[in-house]
Amino acid sequence: MLKSIQLKQENERIAQKNNKRENKPFGDAAGPDGLTPERDRLLQQLKERQQELELLDITFDNIQSSEGFKSLHLSTNHSVNYINAKTDIGCEELSGMKAVDFLGSGYTKTVLKAELPQGLFVALKSVNHQGTDMRLCMDEFQDSQGCHELVSFKLRKEIVLLQRLQHPNIVELKGQCQDSALVGGITAVLEQGMPLQMIQLLQSPWEERFRVCLGLVRLLQYLTHSPLGSVALLDFQPRQFVMVSGELKLTDLDDASIQEPACQEDSDCLLQFPLRNFTLRCSPSRICEGLNEMRNLYNAYRYFLTYLLPHQSPPLLKPLIHQIMNSTGDLKQSINETLAAFEEVLHTYKSGLHLENFPPSITRDYAVLKGVRSVGNMEYRCRLSYNQQGCVLSVHSAREAVLICNSHPQCTSFSLSSERTWTGRLLASFRSGFSHLVPDVNSAVYMRRVKASGAVL
Ligand SMILES: Nc1ncnc2c1ncn2[C@@H]1O[C@H](COP(=O)(O)OP(=O)(O)O)[C@@H](O)[C@H]1O
Numbered sequence: 245m246l247k248s249i250q251l252k253q254e255n256e257r258i259a260q261k262n263n264k265r266e267n268k269p270f271g272d273a274a275g276p277d278g279l280t281p282e283r284d285r286l287l288q289q290l291k292e293r294q295q296e297l298e299l300l301d302i303t304f305d306n307i308q309s310s311e312g313f314k315s316l317h318l319s320t321n322h323s324v325n326y327i328n329a330k331t332d333i334g335c336e337e338l339s340g341m342k343a344v345d346f347l348g349s350g351y352t353k354t355v356l357k358a359e360l361p362q363g364l365f366v367a368l369k370s371v372n373h374q375g376t377d378m379r380l381c382m383d384e385f386q387d388s389q390g391c392h393e394l395v396s397f398k399l400r401k402e403i404v405l406l407q408r409l410q411h412p413n414i415v416e417l418k419g420q421c422q423d424s425a426l427v428g429g430i431t432a433v434l435e436q437g438m439p440l441q442m443i444q445l446l447q448s449p450w451e452e453r454f455r456v457c458l459g460l461v462r463l464l465q466y467l468t469h470s471p472l473g474s475v476a477l478l479d480f481q482p483r484q485f486v487m488v489s490g491e492l493k494l495t496d497l498d499d500a501s502i503q504e505p506a507c508q509e510d511s512d513c514l515l516q517f518p519l520r521n522f523t524l525r526c527s528p529s530r531i532c533e534g535l536n537e538m539r540n541l542y543n544a545y546r547y548f549l550t551y552l553l554p555h556q557s558p559p560l561l562k563p564l565i566h567q568i569m570n571s572t573g574d575l576k577q578s579i580n581e582t583l584a585a586f587e588e589v590l591h592t593y594k595s596g597l598h599l600e601n602f603p604p605s606i607t608r609d610y611a612v613l614k615g616v617r618s619v620g621n622m623e624y625r626c627r628l629s630y631n632q633q634g635c636v637l638s639v640h641s642a643r644e645a646v647l648i649c650n651s652h653p654q655c656t657s658f659s660l661s662s663e664r665t666w667t668g669r670l671l672a673s674f675r676s677g678f679s680h681l682v683p684d685v686n687s688a689v690y691m692r693r694v695k696a697s698g699a700v701l
């Protein structure tokens with residue numbers, strides 16, 4: 245059911261609280277002398293979060309200048325002042341926006357769907373007042389204003405990271421609003437996606453699952469060589485990603501780390517996972533160099549690749565896929581090498597090179613009728629179909645469609661339309677029969693020739 249939630253009311257409530265806070269720093273928990281140990285600890289944590297934000301700015305500026313980039317953004321002391329050309333939705337636009345649906349929530353944040361005046365939808369992220377982060381903070385400090393501020397730092401950090409890290413596999417930041425009486429609290433405006441449904445993805449065509457894995461590997465390659473240095477995703481789980489038009493996008497960045505651990509010897513560079521441990525080299529500069537890269541890569545392997553990549557992969561791509569699985573599972577290759585292997589799979593798949601062993605003559609068993617489409621179809625269902633009711637699969641060419649039709653006992657014909665998948669492959673629709681044909685310039689129908697006995701060959 246579509247629930248209409250008035251964002252403003254909630255935000256006004258927070259704004260009122262924030263106004264109160266100005267008179268009484270850190271709220272009710274502070275004792276008469278204002279120096280309780282809890283308050284000190286809370287202050288300390290707030291200071292650390294502020295420093296973390298500033299470090300992001302310093303690192304960014306250092307890397308940009310050392311790499312010869314001319315920084316367009318001169319704000320260094322307060323990262324939230326950073327203005328991004330793309331972030332054009334501000335407090336004013338947000339104050340009139342209505343949330344129309346709930347998209348999800350986690351330990352830290354709540355995400356609502358809202359409609360822009362032009363009819364476009366966006367995702368609004370704000371602090372989750374019922375979340376674990378807020379609850380743990382309240383248990384410790386009993387200070388709602390201070391805790392709100394502390395948890396808000398995570399969203400502020402995420403906004404800074406979204407401004408610095410821009411990639412097709414990271415959700416786009418479309419705007420933000422901080423500390424405005426109009427809206428209250430802090431809100432990030434993001435492109436809207438759909439929460440990642442692993443079960444649904446497992447049932448989708450290999451090509452779509454491969455797209456998700458490729459997007460992930462491209463993202464990790466970018467994170468390794470990002471404008472902030474090598475970035476590790478400490479909380480790496482499918483729920484930190486969303487899908488936008490078939491493409492995987494990272495949305496939860498507040499647990500990203502730009503630091504690599506300091507070390508004295510190799511044994512300090514231990515990378516631990518529930519089922520495997522790895523030890524990396526301690527570099528001459530006494531840093532576990534490459535640890536972020538390897539952590540991300542192994543997490544990609546254990547949460548995504550193992551489930552999505554090998555299952556029902558095209559037979560002639562299996563050796564390449566097998567190699568990728570082996571090298572990522574043992575962390576034998578860098579992210580650059582892994583990406584190169586993925587791009588090779590993509591290239592082979594797109595070019596149809598993996599079909600070369602099959603002679604073109606196999607299409608002779610089919611009569612081709614171009615410029616028509618079939619009507620009154622008798623559909624049958626097949627595994628990993630693009631369409632739940634019938635059997636729609638992607639093919640490189642008519643030759644691959646023939647191979648598939650030959651391998652399905654129910655198949656007597658198939659049609660190819662001009663519709664293509666993200667890799668540019670054709671969508672073929674297989675069926676067991678049809679009643680008649682009608683003209684359609686964008687379609688061709690291939691019918692299996694029938695033997696004199698009437699049996700399909
Ligand atoms: N851009 C978005 N579009 C749709 N849903 C989203 C978007 N961003 C996040 N979500 C959903 O909201 C949930 C919580 O967001 P997230 O940033 O992961 O918060 P937390 O830091 O609390 O885990 C996510 O698990 C996801 O399902």
Ligand SMILES: [Mg+2]
Pocket residue numbers: 350351483484496
């Ligand atoms: Mg999350």
